[in-house]
Amino acid sequence: MTERKTIQCALVLETVKKLKRHVTADEVFEEIVKEYPNIGRGTVYRNLQRLSEKGEIRKIEVPKGADCYDHILQPHYHIRCTKCGEMFDVDMPYIKNLEENVKDFHGFSEVSYDIIFKGICPACRAKNKI
Amino acid sequence: MTERKTIQCALVLETVKKLKRHVTADEVFEEIVKEYPNIGRGTVYRNLQRLSEKGEIRKIEVPKGADCYDHILQPHYHIRCTKCGEMFDVDMPYIKNLEENVKDFHGFSEVSYDIIFKGICPACRAKNKI
């Protein structure tokens, strides 16, 4: 049969849009569970995955951290503080031809990429004098 | 006191260099344990971490996959097949000024980055006709 609309899925999408930041599956779950206490963690994970596959939200795979989801759909880079773990958007144009090169050179298909810079954010620098 | 030389650490370094490919901690462990059966998994993890901090090997943090280590020290990009999971080197110059930009714009320190492209490798394309 066809794909079905559920309140759980709608809630997940709504929550990601509402929170307006980079949210992990657990953060989305914790937010929803306040109003809708019997939602399951697995359901949130599944719907985040589906919504990102449908292109309604953007999945960001974080190395050695929980994946997070972004309500902003335009591809853009991120930077993650290695001290506090917070993710920020990077104000830099997305380099589209990078992936084209790789495709041509190496015979891959469906090539995509993301960049997550690492560094110490201004707040943590101030706190630890670095 | 100071850092100590151990046969375990030497074995880990030697094994990464010997295998000449992108290896996970578990792969290094499995290789060493053949010849040196009482080495512990934790020891391998610890030494890989230390060696990468000392710059003797290179750590690659793989999103949603085991971290792997590279005997090639020069920074370079990678591409990972989403079907078989294999990692390949990408033949493309490392863009150094990218990280400088981010540092300047956003007030971060110790900025670094890696790119792990995703895609379907030629072998998997052939196998699945995509």
Added chain:
DNA sequence: ATCGTTATTGAGATATAATATCATTAAAGA
């Protein structure tokens, strides 16, 4: 509106990667 099919859910189990704990071992300076 009710029924039947089956996609989706919720609860819990399981998988995987990595780190933490801690008694024991062994490297290296005295």
Added chain:
DNA sequence: TCTTTAATGATATTATATCTCAATAACGAT
């Protein structure tokens, strides 16, 4: 050789994500 303590090995624990499966509910057909 002795002493100090960094590092090890075994195990437990953490964190993230996926899988399993009976129960539920979405939706097309009647």
